[in-house]
Each structure stands twice: as C-alpha cells, then as structure tokens.
Amino acid sequence: MSGAELDAAGITDPELRLAYACCRELNALHGRTYFLATRLLSRAQRPAVHALYGFARWADDIVDVARPGECDADRAARLDAVARELFAGLDRGGSTVPVLAAVIDTAFRYGLDRGLFQDFLRSMRMDLEVTHYPDRAALDRYVRGSAEVIGLEVLPVLRTVGAVEMAAPHAAALGKAFQLTNFLRDVAEDLDRGRIYLPADELAAHGVDRDLLQWCRRRGCTDLRVREALAEQHATTRRIYRFARAGIPLLDPISRPCVETAAVLYQEILDRIEAADFAVFTRRAVVGRWRRFRVAGVGLGRAAWARRVDRVDGPTGAHRPRTRPATVRTANPPQHGIAHRDSSRGGGR
Incomplete structure (x- = not known):
C-alpha cells in the first residue's frame, strides 16, 4: 500500500501499516473490479476498504480453499479460531494477526457494529454446512451475512450527505446484487463444490433440480428449462440493482464515482451472461480489461472533479473516522491458503 494512502488515513504505527498493506494485497489479487473501483476513492478512504475486503477474502478462502488433507471440520475449526x-481483538483493541489487526483498527475508526461481523461469520460457517437453499427467504438469510453486511460496513467509509439510515438499505442492496450476480456467473463452479446458491423452489417451478444442473455441467450445455430459470434469477437481480443504484446520490460526492463504477461493471457481467444465452456451464462471464479501464477512466474524471469541489467548498460527508492513538502489534503475515481468482462472497465472489 502506498505510504501516501496510509499517511492520509492517519495510520502511523509501522506494524499496523504492514497489516493494512497485507489487506491491500488480498484486494489487488482477488478483487479486480473492486480494487479498480477503490482507486477512485480518496487516499484516506482506501485503507479501510482494503481492510474490510481483505478480511472477507481471508474468511472466504478458509471455507472455499482446503489445505492438503483438510476436511470440513478442520476448516470449521479454523474459521472458529x-x-x-x-472478537477478542475487538474487546482488547488489537490483534497480532495482520488481517485482523487492520480490520479491528478500521472497526474502531468508523464505529462499526460488531453484529455485522457476527452475521458475516455466520454465513461463512453456513458454507461448510449448507449445500442448497429451499427458498428465497433461506437464501436471503445467507446473503444478509455474506454480502449485505459488507455494504453496511463500507458505508461509514464512503460517508453520506444525509442520515446514514436513508442510505443503508441501498448499500445493503448493492452488496446483495453483487452477490446474486456472482451466483449466476459461478453456477458451474459452485456445483463443483457441491453447492447451489439459487432458491430450490424457484428452480423447481421451471422443472429444474440438482440432477438437471449437474447434467448440464457434465454436458457443457444449458437445458431450456435451466435457461428459463436462470433468466428469472437474472431479472430479479436487475431489479435489485435498480433499487441499489438509487442510493448512490445519497453518498458523499467523492465516493459516488467508485460505487457507480463497481455497479456498472458488475451489471455488465449480467449483460454478458444474457448475451451468451446463459451458457454458464461452459464459460465464465467476465468484463474485459480494456472495458474495465474505460469505465474506470470515466469514473476517475468524475472523482477528480468531486475532490476539487470538496477542496473548494469543504467536506460534505456526514461521517468522519475517529483518530486511533493506540498501537496495535502485528506478527508476520500467516499463510492463508489463498486461491488466485477474482471472487469473494464478502462482496465480490
């Protein structure tokens, strides 16, 4: 992480700076869209976003990437640890584990509710115990912890132009929309892990079940019934994006280009899924590098203008981070068993 970002955020302790750098590396490795969008934030905002993403990425890898000879019970034990x-670190004000040191520091600076972390870890544990969701309500309970809380955690960092309560439902919905996009994109990959993140009753309405999905995976084709079911999920996700994006004007102007860029790029994943006629069993829908840079370039211009106005008129955001005088000791970065893929259930699988 650049020293300028850490300096701007008021992070001066050397070991804590290394902890934030560890989180930034996780974001850069796995969150191509998120990392690019984060570059549009002010320097002072970026470390906190990296910390929150890095923690989500780390926990997600525990449940998704098994070490040699490791079983689900072993991964559950690691997640419990x-x-x-x-939570012990939140109580005492720090941790010797770099990723946790950074996220605890961020939680303190922005006054984050520890219940958000509880909800997130509960959903991560579900990945080790639940292989399908019978209906939308059950899936929503999972998504609440795996995605919506990420939007709510990031919201104080982004800041709002009015009451945070007005923006919160939209922030949660955007996290949900990102997650549902991932579910559509990663149907085949999730099947390989034995999981289905689509409501079983909604699939059944089209004559689709696990056996048919696995048949499509083996054959590398999309049965007409599956295509219709995926199209319905696609439409549902579009509606959630529309509600989520209505909240962007409620954010601090400096933060809007970042969120708008991420929303545009993630919605384009939906565009590519639809353009490929829902051929999710043979290809992974991606937005190309040059398209990402082009969208980010537009956002960069808007971000530069917003920062210029902010310097002239003064900050408009309703939330500013607290100072953190305490020193948080960190140890050498642990081995996380990180897989090199652009995915995270915590706001961007």
Whole structure:
C-alpha cells in the first residue's frame, strides 16, 4: 500500500501499516473490479476498504480453499479460531494477526457494529454446512451475512450527505446484487463444490433440480428449462440493482464515482451472461480489461472533479473516522491458503 494512502488515513504505527498493506494485497489479487473501483476513492478512504475486503477474502478462502488433507471440520475449526481472535481483538483493541489487526483498527475508526461481523461469520460457517437453499427467504438469510453486511460496513467509509439510515438499505442492496450476480456467473463452479446458491423452489417451478444442473455441467450445455430459470434469477437481480443504484446520490460526492463504477461493471457481467444465452456451464462471464479501464477512466474524471469541489467548498460527508492513538502489534503475515481468482462472497465472489 502506498505510504501516501496510509499517511492520509492517519495510520502511523509501522506494524499496523504492514497489516493494512497485507489487506491491500488480498484486494489487488482477488478483487479486480473492486480494487479498480477503490482507486477512485480518496487516499484516506482506501485503507479501510482494503481492510474490510481483505478480511472477507481471508474468511472466504478458509471455507472455499482446503489445505492438503483438510476436511470440513478442520476448516470449521479454523474459521472458529478466526472468529474468537476477531472478537477478542475487538474487546482488547488489537490483534497480532495482520488481517485482523487492520480490520479491528478500521472497526474502531468508523464505529462499526460488531453484529455485522457476527452475521458475516455466520454465513461463512453456513458454507461448510449448507449445500442448497429451499427458498428465497433461506437464501436471503445467507446473503444478509455474506454480502449485505459488507455494504453496511463500507458505508461509514464512503460517508453520506444525509442520515446514514436513508442510505443503508441501498448499500445493503448493492452488496446483495453483487452477490446474486456472482451466483449466476459461478453456477458451474459452485456445483463443483457441491453447492447451489439459487432458491430450490424457484428452480423447481421451471422443472429444474440438482440432477438437471449437474447434467448440464457434465454436458457443457444449458437445458431450456435451466435457461428459463436462470433468466428469472437474472431479472430479479436487475431489479435489485435498480433499487441499489438509487442510493448512490445519497453518498458523499467523492465516493459516488467508485460505487457507480463497481455497479456498472458488475451489471455488465449480467449483460454478458444474457448475451451468451446463459451458457454458464461452459464459460465464465467476465468484463474485459480494456472495458474495465474505460469505465474506470470515466469514473476517475468524475472523482477528480468531486475532490476539487470538496477542496473548494469543504467536506460534505456526514461521517468522519475517529483518530486511533493506540498501537496495535502485528506478527508476520500467516499463510492463508489463498486461491488466485477474482471472487469473494464478502462482496465480490
């Protein structure tokens, strides 16, 4: 992480700076869209977003990427150990684990509710215990922790122009829309892990079940019934994006280009899924590098203008981070078993 970002955020402790740098590396490796969009934020905002994403990425890898000879019970034990250390660290004000040191510091600076972390870890645990969701309500309970809370955690960092309560439902909805986009994009990959993140009753209405999905995976084709079911999920996700994006004007002007860029690029994943006629079993829908840079370039111009206005007129955001005088000790970065892929259930699988 650049020293300028850490300086702007008021992060001066050397070991804590290394902890934030570890989180930034996780974001850069796995969150191509998110990392690019984060570059549109002010320097002072970026470390906190990296910390929140890095923690989500780390926990997600625990449940998704098994070490050699490791079973689900072993991964559950590792996840439980992370949870114990996180909440103990929140109580005592720090941790010796770099990712946790950074996210705890961020939680303190922005006054984040520890219940958000509890909800997130509960959903991560579900990935080790639940292989399908019978209906929309059950899936929503999972998505609440795996995605909506990420939007709510980031909201104080982004800041709002009015009451945070007005923007919160939209922030949660955007996290949800990103997650549902991932579910559509990653149907085949999730099947390979034995999981289905689509409501079983909504699939059944089109004559679709696990056996048919697995048949499509083996054959590399999309049955007409599956195509119709995926199209319905696609339409649902579009509606959630429309509600979520209505909240962007409620954010601090400096933060709007970042969120708009991420929303545009993620919606383009939906465009590519639809353009490929829902051929999700043979290809992974992606937005190309040059298209990402082009959209980000537009956002960069808007971000530069917003910062210029902010310097002239003064800050408009309703939330500013607290100072953090305490020193948080960190140890050498642990081995996380990180897989090199652009995915994270915590706001961007």
